[in-house]
Amino acid sequence: MPENEKTIVHTSHAGGAGWFVAVLLLLLIAAGVYYVANNGFTGQKSVNIELKVPDPSGNSG
Structure with missing residues (x-):
């Protein structure tokens, strides 16, 4: 090898x-998922969601 060439490893x-x-990050994420799945941010045990979709035919009865 010539003297002016260098090999860098x-x-x-x-x-x-x-x-x-x-x-540590994985444990914190797992603890956060566990907390949200069991208590959530509000501490309520149940959540009710009601969606009202209008009738596409225009009939209200």
């Missing part, structure tokens, strides 16, 4: 802190 290793942050 870059090796990347995943650090323990990165994996810790990833696991």
